[in-house]
Every structure is written in C-alpha cells, then in structure tokens.
Amino acid sequence: MRLKRSISVVGCHAGGEVGDVIVGGVLPPAGGTMFEKMRTMERDHDHVRRLLLCEPRGSVIRHLNLIVPSTRRDCDVGLIVMEPTEYVPMSGSNTICAVTVMLETGILPMEEPGTTVRLDMPGGPVQAVASCRDGRCEWVEFENVPSFAHSLDARIDVEGLGSILVDVAYGGMFFAIVDADALGLKLVPEEARRISDLGERIRLAAREQLDIAHPENPDIRGVSIVQFASRFNGVGQVTLNNCVVAPGRLDRSPTGTGTSARLAVLEARGQMKVGDSMVHASILGSEFRGKIVRRTQVGGRPAIVPSIRGSAWITGFHTYVVDPADPWPEGYAMTDTWGISGALTQ
Numbered sequence: 001m002r003l004k005r006s007i008s009v010v011g012c013h014a015g016g017e018v019g020d021v022i023v024g025g026v027l028p029p030a031g032g033t034m035f036e037k038m039r040t041m042e043r044d045h046d047h048v049r050r051l052l053l054c055e056p057r058g059s060v061i062r063h064l065n066l067i068v069p070s071t072r073r074d075c076d077v078g079l080i081v082m083e084p085t086e087y088v089p090m091s092g093s094n095t096i097c098a099v100t101v102m103l104e105t106g107i108l109p110m111e112e113p114g115t116t117v118r119l120d121m122p123g124g125p126v127q128a129v130a131s132c133r134d135g136r137c138e139w140v141e142f143e144n145v146p147s148f149a150h151s152l153d154a155r156i157d158v159e160g161l162g163s164i165l166v167d168v169a170y171g172g173m174f175f176a177i178v179d180a181d182a183l184g185l186k187l188v189p190e191e192a193r194r195i196s197d198l199g200e201r202i203r204l205a206a207r208e209q210l211d212i213a214h215p216e217n218p219d220i221r222g223v224s225i226v227q228f229a230s231r232f233n234g235v236g237q238v239t240l241n242n243c244v245v246a247p248g249r250l251d252r253s254p255t256g257t258g259t260s261a262r263l264a265v266l267e268a269r270g271q272m273k274v275g276d277s278m279v280h281a282s283i284l285g286s287e288f289r290g291k292i293v294r295r296t297q298v299g300g301r302p303a304i305v306p307s308i309r310g311s312a313w314i315t316g317f318h319t320y321v322v323d324p325a326d327p328w329p330e331g332y333a334m335t336d337t338w339g340i341s342g343a344l345t346q
Helices: 034-044 046-053 092-104 189-209 256-268
Strands: 005-014 017-024 062-068 077-082 114-121 124-133 136-143 148-158 162-170 174-179 223-229 238-245 277-281 287-298 301-310 312-322
Touching (some): 017 046, 017 092, 034 077, 077 092, 092 114, 092 124, 092 256, 092 301, 148 189, 148 256, 148 301, 174 189, 174 256, 189 223, 189 238, 223 256, 238 256, 256 301
Parallel strands (some): 017 062, 174 223, 238 277
Antiparallel strands (some): 005 017, 005 312, 114 124, 148 162, 277 287
C-alpha cells in the first residue's frame, strides 16, 4: 500500500458527544501562545481537520482534539479543539474526552484516587481533576475559563420565526440561549431535525445581527452555538437543554461551555449564586454537573468561574491514511448529512 499520510486517533465520547483525540501523525503548529497555535492550525494546516472530519473518514458529529506542548510553565499540556466549522477557544466535552484519553492511555501519568491536569487552552488555562480508580477515569471536573452574560433579552429577527429574544453569554465560546418553551419546542429525540433546523437559522441571524466580541480578545467573536433551554428547575435540580452546533446538528452531550454560559445567565438574573450547582441534561439524557465556583471580572464585566463535571469513554483506536491516488484527500461534505448549510467554516 502506498501512503501519503497516516494519522493515529483515539476515539472517545463524553455524554454521547464524539471528541476524538489525535495521538500521532500531526506535528504541533507554530505560535508563542496556544491561541496563536490554534490560528496557525486554522490558517496553515486546516487540511488535517477536513481530512478527519469530512467524509469518507469522518462525519459532522465528530470533534477533534490535538495534543501539543504547552506554551505556559504552569500547564502540563496544550490542547487545540477542532469542530465541524471552526476552531474554538474552549470546549467542555472535548476537555473531558482529552483528559480521559491522556490518562487512560498513559500519555500523562495517572494517580489514584485523583489526578490533576493543567491544560493550556486557546481561551486560557483550565485545571481539571480526574477521579481515577483501577486505571479508569470515573469522571473529570474542570474549572472553566471565566464566563459571563454579554446581552440579556437581545432581540433578533429569524426567518420563519419573526422577532425573538435571546440571551447571549460566553462560556468558552459565545452562545445564543433561547427559551425552548416560548417557541413551543419539545427537547426530545423525535424533534431532533426540527431543533437543528431552527437552531441553525437562529445562529445565522445572531451572527449577522449581533456584534459580539470578547472584551479581552476581540478575535473571539460571534455566536458559535444556539442553546435551547427548558425552564430552570432550581438549584441542585436537573434542567434540560439542547445545543445546536454549526452547521446545524445537535450536540449529544449537555455541552460544558453551554452549561457555563447558562450558569452565567442564571447568576446575572439572580437565580443562582456562588456555591450553587445545577445538573444539565442533554437530549439523550446524559448529564453534566455545573457549579458557580466564584465571581470574577472579564474586561470590567461581571463574570463567574464555573466548574463542570462529566464522564467520557474511549471507543476505539484508529489509524487514518491517505492514498496518493485518493480523489478526496481532504474529504467532502454533503448537505444531506452536513447540516442545513453544508458550510465547512463559520
């Protein structure tokens, strides 16, 4: 067999959301910070993302995590997250997957009953603690980057819906949070196609109509994900949500950054306070626990530091190759499966 390229990947999912981890065949991108490395990967090496995410080797339901050396002395390892249409500053389910894979495969040493892993992420440093027993990560809990409510009750016009209200919040990426009950939307698997369609239309409208940027890093801008939120059931209780990831498909997990964004909104509205926790459930019934650890500020804005806890499971070990004669060395995307827009970028 003639091979142009070979890439080794450990398959993993957190709460049902695929977050595979590249463990060989891809060199670290250049850059003095992890954000710069992420941008270099996006600008100069995006063929890796396309190769592994697009058909015939991948699919729209997949995320990829690239482990690289840290650019910070206070972190153990760096992590670059690649999603179907973008490179994101932070992802909760992918963090849980990456920590689980690194510890269970011996990339980082596992200590029982708990192992601390300090991650250098494009959005900032993240500290995770894994509960470990008999060589397995039972769960991973991490303190996320500071999260904040950007705009409450922002009004946007959406094709087919008219004028609606959204809360815009940052939890590692920007979310437009929509009241599912107000739209008469049931967050059940049978409605998955309708939820995805509505979410993508709302995301496109929000990106066009709302000028959203991170106050400390203006290169982080625009709504990335739409979260349909059911009624908040109270502190310590289970609350259902579902997030629509570009280009228009459901996040199978409760979404760690989405839970962080929801916590920031609930704190801003006075419905939660420091020390309070909630359980976010996904459309599959998988759960992440979110807690408000402390208050802080981001660029002069009130913010919180949330923690997120969830579990991940390794699904397999794979080697992906490219034959020099393959007519699709970077794959392809078809709109029957690749969301309603078929876009490969935001």
